Amino acid sequence: MTTSSAPGKVYLFGEHAVVYGEPAVPCAIQRRARVTVEERDDDRLQVQANDLTLDGFTVTWGGETNDRPDVDVPAPLVEAAMGYIDGAIEQALDAVDVEECGFDITVESDIPLGAGLGSSAAVVVAGIDAAVRELGGELDAQAVAERAYEVEYEVQSGEASRADTFCSAVGGAVRVRGDDCRRLDDVPTLPFVVGYDGGTGDTGELVAGVRELREEYDFAADTVESIGDIVRKGEAALQRGDIEEVGRLMDFNHGLLSALGVSARSLDTMVWAAREADALGAKLTGAGGGGCIVALDRTEQTHTALEYTPGCETAFRAALDTDGVRVEE
Ligand SMILES: Nc1ncnc2c1ncn2[C@@H]1O[C@H](COP(=O)(O)OP(=O)(O)O)[C@@H](O)[C@H]1O
Ligand SMILES: C[C@@](O)(CCOP(=O)(O)O)CC(=O)O
Numbered sequence: 001m002t003t004s005s006a007p008g009k010v011y012l013f014g015e016h017a018v019v020y021g022e023p024a025v026p027c028a029i030q031r032r033a034r035v036t037v038e039e040r041d042d043d044r045l046q047v048q049a050n051d052l053t054l055d056g057f058t059v060t061w062g063g064e065t066n067d068r069p070d071v072d073v074p075a076p077l078v079e080a081a082m083g084y085i086d087g088a089i090e091q092a093l094d095a096v097d098v099e100e101c102g103f104d105i106t107v108e109s110d111i112p113l114g115a116g117l118g119s120s121a122a123v124v125v126a127g128i129d130a131a132v133r134e135l136g137g138e139l140d141a142q143a144v145a146e147r148a149y150e151v152e153y154e155v156q157s158g159e160a161s162r163a164d165t166f167c168s169a170v171g172g173a174v175r176v177r178g179d180d181c182r183r184l185d186d187v188p189t190l191p192f193v194v195g196y197d198g199g200t201g202d203t204g205e206l207v208a209g210v211r212e213l214r215e216e217y218d219f220a221a222d223t224v225e226s227i228g229d230i231v232r233k234g235e236a237a238l239q240r241g242d243i244e245e246v247g248r249l250m251d252f253n254h255g256l257l258s259a260l261g262v263s264a265r266s267l268d269t270m271v272w273a274a275r276e277a278d279a280l281g282a283k284l285t286g287a288g289g290g291g292c293i294v295a296l297d298r299t300e301q302t303h304t305a306l307e308y309t310p311g312c313e314t315a316f317r318a319a320l321d322t323d324g325v326r327v328e329e
């Protein structure tokens with residue numbers, strides 16, 4: 001039996017635009033998905049996902065039939081989750097050159113799902129790592145990242161960047177542009193506050209929406225490029241340790257994401273609450289449509305303001321996680 005864990009992330013800058021070759025800077029946060037893998041005697045996968053819904057679900061997959069889960073979970077949710085887990089196992093078998101093998105798999109996570117904190121990437125990264133180790137192999141974090149990207153690419157219907165999966169695999173603050181992925185060293189302390197509306201956005205759908213807008217309107221293509229400019233300025237500010245400028249650029253980034261149609265009333269409301277509480281900056285994180293915003297604030301003001309903001313279900317501080325994927329004893 002092997003357990004690996006991997007962190008979720010917030011985007012300081014650059015989600016969506018990163019899909020079109022602009023740079024992005026995601027940062028791993030101290031909220032993890034843990035995947036436990038145990039080899040079975042047959043070639044089936046039994047998955048227990050305790051935190052996928054309030055009740056969690058258990059499903060046995062593969063072989064002749066796919067069982068229905070033991071609780072009433074919407075079919076698309078189960079299929080998506082099985083897509084990620086199936087993909088992770090397939091990558092692990094390929095990595096160690098084993099043709100078929102069944103596993104009992106347990107997924108536990110304290111990353112809200114579908115909310116822009118990269119729960120999908122964390123589950124896939126931890127899943128690949130655990131399954132490879134269970135079969136006696138070992139991959140370095142970069143190799144896990146590349147294989148996890150293949151899975152996200154497939155499940156998100158051919159539209160994904162390497163940002164989430166690389167960040168979750170290596171940890172820390174990273175910079176991703178196309179297949180050029182690197183860790184950023186010596187970043188200043190980033191006082192993240194996350195606001196969560198309790199909802200979700202469909203990553204695949206939101207990414208497809210931006211693609212359509214970009215094809216139809218020049219302004220949208222220009223907006224994607226402008227996000228790239230903000231990211232480059234943001235990186236320079238980070239390197240100088242100029243957090244005030246980082247915050248200002250996050251505000252601009254949120255405005256441009258709104259123009260691309262991926263914000264939501266709840267996200268805008270939380271962003272404004274953070275701004276009015278004198279946050280250094282605030283923006284939605286991840287695909288958008290619902291889910292989380294990330295703000296920078298050294299004081300408790302934004303945290304407190306978000307807790308009293310209608311539409312914000314929970315707010316929490318999130319510290320940078322310098323660890324990426326790791327095996328859990
Ligand atoms: N705890 C979990 N157990 C099983 N599957 C999960 C879990 N967390 C996330 N997932 C999978 O990841 C999907 C959410 O991914 P996505 O829409 O990309 O949003 P995000 O990555 O921002 O959380 C879920 O619908 C599910 O398929
Ligand atoms: C919108 C996008 O840039 C980030 C999606 O992040 P998340 O799955 O919502 O955490 C898509 C991608 O990079 O694959």
Ligand SMILES: [Mg+2]
Binds near residue numbers: 119120203
């Ligand atoms: Mg995701």
